[in-house]
Amino acid sequence: MVPQRTFYERVGGHETFVQLVAEFYRGVAQDPPLRDMYPEEDLGPAEVRLRMFLEQYWGGPTTYSDQRGHPRLRMRHMPFRVTPTQRDRWLHHMNTAIDTIADRLDAMDEHQMRAYMAHAAHAMVNTFEDPEA
Template identity: 60%
Template sequence: MAAEDAVATTDGSFWAAVGGRPTFEKLVRTFYAGVASDPELVAIYPEQNLEGAIQRLTGFLEQYWGGPGTYSEQRGHPRLRMRHMPFKVNPAQRDRWLTHMRAAVDAIELPPLYEAELWAYLERAAFAMVNTFED
């Protein structure tokens, strides 16, 4: 997406500015392709098929960034920390998550200001999900 295209939106949301659903879907699918290839990280996902996780993360990110509110309509309040509590998320897993998410963010080739805003959020969210320092 060219920078001049990114700022020409009808609703003014980040979601629309970066290309809407197709951009977030590419981001999340690229991320989960990395997760699927990472035995230590994929082990914390309860499902064999990651499609459910792909749809949930896509919906969450779309809603967070100004897209449709489908995530909350289907699942209620995001409650990210609460939803992740059943899973051991330590700093090493956080770092693996960030490695795959960094590759995914790079793959969507956003204009620099949008990329920086998205990455800052994802990095903060990843640090907030750590719930143990045990291996």
């Protein structure tokens, strides 16, 4: 019996997620309204946390939970006003980042990744009071 490879393994493992998350944060750094949601001076710690989370979610190492416990994404994001506009900005940068690794993804894996990111982005919205609207 041939062991099944995880999504993480199929798409290139650690290096793919390093590139994905670095590209995502390049976009965030250039988007002041979204950047304001990141309290650290340096986006580096947020980049590491997101990379570890995504690697674990997609079948890679469990470093995120080993270091930070259960993800509890909604709870961890509650201190921030996540509006539909912020969601859309986040998703724009994430989809742009996925574009940079698309050559490593077959059509099904790409669809699955984009669908998860959209679902996660929608789940983080915690207020509809959008001062930008």
